[in-house]
Amino acid sequence: xxxxxxxxxxLTLLLLTVAEAQQPNKVPRIGYLTVGDAPTESxxxxxxxxxxxxxxxxxxxxxxxxxxxGENKRDRYAELAAELVRLKVDVIVVTGGDPxxxxxxxxxxxxxxxxxxxxxxxxxxxxxxxxxxxxxxITGLTALSRELGGKRLELFKEAVPKVARVAVxxxxxxxxxxxxxxxxxxxxxxxxxxxxxxxxxxGADDFDKVFSGMGKQRPDGLFVLxxxxxxxxxxxxxxxxxxxxxxxxxxxxxxxxxxxxxxxxGADQADIYRxxxxxxxxILKGAKPADLPVEQPTRFEFVINxxxxxxxxxxxxxxxxxxxxxxxx
Numbered sequence: 119x120x121x122x123x124x125x126x127x128x129l130t131l132l133l134l135t136v137a138e139a140q141q142p143n144k145v146p147r148i149g150y151l152t153v154g155d156a157p158t159e160s161x162x163x164x165x166x167x168x169x170x171x172x173x174x175x176x177x178x179x180x181x182x183x184x185x186x187x188g189e190n191k192r193d194r195y196a197e198l199a200a201e202l203v204r205l206k207v208d209v210i211v212v213t214g215g216d217p218x219x220x221x222x223x224x225x226x227x228x229x230x231x232x233x234x235x236x237x238x239x240x241x242x243x244x245x246x247x248x249x250x251x252x253x254x255x256i257t258g259l260t261a262l263s264r265e266l267g268g269k270r271l272e273l274f275k276e277a278v279p280k281v282a283r284v285a286v287x288x289x290x291x292x293x294x295x296x297x298x299x300x301x302x303x304x305x306x307x308x309x310x311x312x313x314x315x316x317x318x319x320x321g322a323d324d325f326d327k328v329f330s331g332m333g334k335q336r337p338d339g340l341f342v343l344x345x346x347x348x349x350x351x352x353x354x355x356x357x358x359x360x361x362x363x364x365x366x367x368x369x370x371x372x373x374x375x376x377x378x379x380x381x382x383x384g385a386d387q388a389d390i391y392r393x394x395x396x397x398x399x400x401i402l403k404g405a406k407p408a409d410l411p412v413e414q415p416t417r418f419e420f421v422i423n424x425x426x427x428x429x430x431x432x433x434x435x436x437x438x439x440x441x442x443x444x445x446x447x
């Protein structure tokens with residue numbers, strides 16, 4: 119009996135090894151959760167896919183993606199987050215700012231979460247214990263949006279020295295944006311001798327009414343606060359209004375300047391999305407989000423649209439043009 123066991127044991131181990139080798143390797147799945155729609159988010163998604171390819175991850179071969187789009191309907195976000203959790207994805211990449219990150223945080227305490235471009239301090243927001251040691255299942259990148267608001271206003275004043283009254287377009291449902299409007303911009307505006315005029319939009323239906331009221335007050339410039347889904351989806355409407363009124367305008371992201379806005383200043387979004395691949399790669403290789411420091415942007419974009427400047431009758435000072443990272447002619 120003992121001999122039979124000794125003889126059979128190596129054979130059993132061999133069969134198990136062969137069976138295991140014949141089983142296909144598990145393909146990791148990434149869940150992407152964003153507040154926008156597929157067309158709006160396509161460029162960002164492709165930037166992440168390209169960065170993952172550089173690290174050896176090929177979609178459909180050794181990695182798979184589950185995309186979920188909120189289509190700017192905040193009430194859908196919890197449902198979509200729960201859906202990704204049920205699918206047991208290996209990582210959830212979430213964009214859109216604090217309210218959306220919070221929804222995903224509440225949906226899972228185990229699946230690693232990579233936040234992208236959080237608008238506020240993630241420590242103050244309660245997402246992580248510290249930037250160096252996040253401590254939970256969330257890590258990622260913060261865009262320093264609030265901290266850059268004052269710099270954006272300063273560059274705007276340099277570009278258009280005659281500006282004195284600045285209309286600020288903002289979404290009051292975003293806590294980070296509201297805090298920036300109430301706490302940060304007034305300090306910067308006073309230092310620059312500017313008066314800011316807040317105009318809130320809560321939905322797409324508010325823009326026409328706001329534009330009508332803004333037209334009557336005749337501000338000298340337009341400051342679009344935040345880069346959330348409401349502003350992104352209605353980007354062309356905002357830019358179109360500014361062009362029609364010959365109103366100098368400044369934005370957080372370069373997409374608005376590509377569409378015809380005058381200027382933008384903010385974190386280099388392409389660089390941020392490339393860094394998402396770094397986090398996904400580290401996590402799939404076994405690193406814990408708790409041990410991966412949250413990164414702040416190190417590269418910034420200052421984009422000026424000279425074609426728009428000419429169209430609205432603004433002359434950009436040469437020394438400011440020399441500091442731009444991109445000029446659209």
